[in-house]
Amino acid sequence: MMIGRGLVNRCAALAVLFLAFVAGGPARAEDGYALWLRHAPLEGEALERLRRFSGVVIEEEASTETSRLAAAELDRGLKLLLGVYADEIVVDGSVIRLDCKAGDGDGRFTVASDEDEIRISGPDKTSCLYGVYGLLRELSQGKDPLSVNLDEKPAMPLRMLNHWDNPDGHVERGYSGRSIFDWWRLPEHLDQRLIDYARANASIGINGTVVNNVNASPLFLTDRYIPKLKRVADALRPYGIKLYISARFSAPHEIGGLDTADPLDPRVQAWWKERADALYAAIPDFGGFLVKANSEGQPGPQDYGRTHADGANMMARAIGDRGTVIWRAFVYSEVDATDRAKQAYAEFVPLDGKFDENVIVQVKNGAIDFQPREPFHPLFGAMPHTRLMLEPQITKEYLGFSTHLVFLAPMWEEVLRADTGRGGTVAQVIAPAGMAGVANIGSDRNWSGSHFDQANWYAFGRLAWDPGLTSEAIAREWAAQTFSREPAFLDAVVSMMLASRQAAVDYMTPLGLTHQMDTGHHYGPGPWVADLARPEWNPMYYSRADKGGIGFDRTASGSNALSQYAPSVAAQWNDPRKTDPEYLLWFHHLPWDFPMQSGKPLWNELIARYDHGVAEVDRMAGTWASLEPYVDDQRFADVADFLRIQQQEARWWRDASIAYWQSLNGLGLPEGTCPPEHSLDYYRSLTFPEAPGN
């Protein structure tokens, strides 16, 4: 502290504490609101290199609302990176030039640099917007402006978020506060947060958003909501983002005054047409409807003896060539509960080729429900005449909510690169459609509930833009923009992020186990649960564990779900001795002493996996502790607190699971293994009424 000497002498006799007004004035704490658009000031050589650029120029013919926003965004980013003030400007003639056309294409862009200028160009309205964010991404990582040369286009047309937000602000499976959509105060008031939401999305190429829960309220189809939706759509439009809504299939009956919602009834068809017209009158570029039908109690065409195609096509015709109907394939019913994993394939494959052109079928990454690890969904590749969209979940419903650090890019990379055995990878199958991520965004100051969950939002957008990116590259560029450009920091934090998903799989549901969470919340262990009304809601349905063994037989001797995959794919999972251990108990029911490829009996391997998961979280906490010098105080403490919670909860998962398996198999623990800390009864007794997100 710089202290005036005269004053210190004068006070020496009585003062023990002296706070002079020093240290550069009060800096605002970093709270995570800025996301990866934080653009921390550059230093040293990187700063000097950027200082030669003194302005942003927009070519006259490229001047649209979006390109002006792009220029303002670039100006803002550069100011942050330069930390400049008016009197520090160096004008030496180098500029950044925005020169894009006003087309309606996919937003491809180039960024080309030479000594005189950096030029961002492209054929579309959004080219310069994406180009600006592309350039800022490079600059924020400290790269030499003159070395930035980008030539990019998105890999798929639809890169969307799905918000499971209810009109009253509650977010289903939301672990980051309330909804950012304030329907109560709209349309008169639009929160600044929605603008920053649009900026963040545009910066990673997201171009569509479904603003309400798939368990949909019909409110969104009422006249009263149209001005509200319009205000949001108007705010998102300049950022290249289209608004969609989840539509409740039974709305014609519930709010339309009809006695049916039968898709073949002309009155129903007319009702949807009239509603679509009203929406398009207010929002000319309205994206369309997302529909969850005949799933988990939601209404749908099967209520009237019609098919998913009947329902989807009826709505698609109401929309016409103005937009898209996205129909979810996440269905399971009480009728056939022999293997829930089989139902979507069974219902949808026969409909291949029967959907209208403007219908997309949206398929989760796996056949159950966003579990820590699932094999890719057998629908991918099995509907060659239907556009399929991939639905991964960004919010971590089954992966520790917002307190566990789990970087999801490796999981999505796994599914995107999976070879369907039917002429391409999943990424290739979805290329004509896109990806829709179930958002983890809420009113929490840091948007995602935890700082590291921002990385999952980021990674989703980046992978939808380019599924060829590696998890490592995404982690590194995210961490550099979000926390620190220091290589030592990046090496450590990227390694931690990359290991985190396998850690979660191992402490929660190793070796292909799945759906083992307790009732009433989805974040803690409940392998013992077997009392829920529908068989496929129970963890015991999935583990099939008993004294003799564990695992779900999905081979020909069991449910034969394996047969839904292409033969070449099925072959690799058919023999338990050759199956990748990560999927072993997904496809096979095996005795506890089954000899693993590692040489250990299954029981010992299972315990080793739990232990690995716990150890990995401990390692993450240790790594983070060593990174304190690189991170601002508040965010450092936030992450450290959450890792402490994760350490406790990883142990909870391990101990409760092992205690339960022991109660079934009566087996002891391998030598040197820690016993569960508490009794099985203790774990069964735990309740968490304050757990969020249901």
Next chain:
Amino acid sequence: MMIGRGLVNRCAALAVLFLAFVAGGPARAEDGYALWLRHAPLEGEALERLRRFSGVVIEEEASTETSRLAAAELDRGLKLLLGVYADEIVVDGSVIRLDCKAGDGDGRFTVASDEDEIRISGPDKTSCLYGVYGLLRELSQGKDPLSVNLDEKPAMPLRMLNHWDNPDGHVERGYSGRSIFDWWRLPEHLDQRLIDYARANASIGINGTVVNNVNASPLFLTDRYIPKLKRVADALRPYGIKLYISARFSAPHEIGGLDTADPLDPRVQAWWKERADALYAAIPDFGGFLVKANSEGQPGPQDYGRTHADGANMMARAIGDRGTVIWRAFVYSEVDATDRAKQAYAEFVPLDGKFDENVIVQVKNGAIDFQPREPFHPLFGAMPHTRLMLEPQITKEYLGFSTHLVFLAPMWEEVLRADTGRGGTVAQVIAPAGMAGVANIGSDRNWSGSHFDQANWYAFGRLAWDPGLTSEAIAREWAAQTFSREPAFLDAVVSMMLASRQAAVDYMTPLGLTHQMDTGHHYGPGPWVADLARPEWNPMYYSRADKGGIGFDRTASGSNALSQYAPSVAAQWNDPRKTDPEYLLWFHHLPWDFPMQSGKPLWNELIARYDHGVAEVDRMAGTWASLEPYVDDQRFADVADFLRIQQQEARWWRDASIAYWQSLNGLGLPEGTCPPEHSLDYYRSLTFPEAPGN
């Protein structure tokens, strides 16, 4: 914009837009998070006067955690006011000296200034904390440091907030997002927001907080919650704030394993004693329990044939001299619904003198329920042997939620200054106890849902510290700290704030009408509602309107609730010709043509009042529009948006109410009066499922 000239020339042929890196770098938008502790930089003479102070000195013997916090707070505030950086420091020997003892008293303090120094002193641990905030309050208004001379002590010992927050984060009657208490992540993680909450409260003298809803979950009494509560209490303690919880009376039965919660059962007594001991072991300065018993379905001693005093004293003995039991007098039952206003008095007055010394009875400002205007509660003054605490509601359950601008200090001033006719004003009656405000604080970035609702939090604290402050003085000091010190701004905004509460009374429930809100939400009109199960839930119960007249007869010819007041007070409200028109229909049922003191018939006066309310809101919107030069962009727009909503909703209240009264009395409108915009059926048809706070 400062633009490099060479560059402009060079680009003139093609550039239409040029954004140079100017304008002082990117300033953060003002979002309201800083509250009245914003401390905007001083300018001109005020800045020069403060610049002579160069440091903060703490006397050695005064060095406690709290005084160090006080010094840090002063340092932070001064830096913000000075906008200083290290190289601008002027060290000329003038300091601010903190010299307080470490007593446990009420926090009285003095601030004395001379040429050499400003000295803050006092006998208690919190003296310097309150002194620092007192000094900063003056400096933030631009006052000359050398003219600041304060000598203050709080008027009452308990200055508390009551949070109606549930463990899952939902806030009952919350219009500003979710709870700031994150019980799910506690105790491992304490959000920075709780520290800033403590700072804001300490700055206005609040010294206690009840962290959970009076409709209480027994969770807060479980072992699992004690570490969570302890973590919060530890964070609040250095700011002079004690933690209390709402205790569910039936907890011994619900979580204690007993078959009863009878307060006279020794097992029940032992259970509460054990729970109190557990809480005090973790939190030595735990404040105590707040109890809502036998009210609106909550359990209580009457369930076992015992009195409120039996219940309160049992819990008070469990706590002993370690803390306080605060027992709410807000009771009403289905048994006697002739006049809900009478019940609290009837149940509690007979118990006067029967409560233990560490029991306080907490009484709402009026006898119904936080209505826009009620006469003061007849219990004040009627229980001379019982400590009574005043419970006003800061969250605006019946006053337009967080979108209507309604400054509540005039309402509270009205009740505090009311002469009970029994030897003192309400302020004097509550002086031995205190005030508990139902908080309007949530997770919204600006804490209160709207910027102007921050003023109600502020005013509550200031009035609890000094009920002699005027609404005008509070509004002026708040607005100067929060928005702008410019006299022209202050004159306009203070005038707007002072008129706002009467405006709300007039457009909602003029002339003593009350409880006229629609079912399912509490912010819109529903005077027609008469179908709710309990009579006293219905607006029609309160208006008693029919073809012949309107109003609730509470004189001797009616419910005689008037007799609960002291004779001198009752006398002023007994004769409708002499009763203050503001309370007219509260006490009297009158024909529509009753001649008012204004000379108008009642019906015409009623309409004039509605019109006045609407006109006043229009005037507020106009005033605010003229203040744009003084206010930062985001906050200006936020307030303007909300005023637009308030303009619409004031008309809605007026029009729906008039339409309904007309349907009863068949009367036409006075000449020149605008008819309701829509039909009565339209107003009755409106529903708002997205309205918050139920």
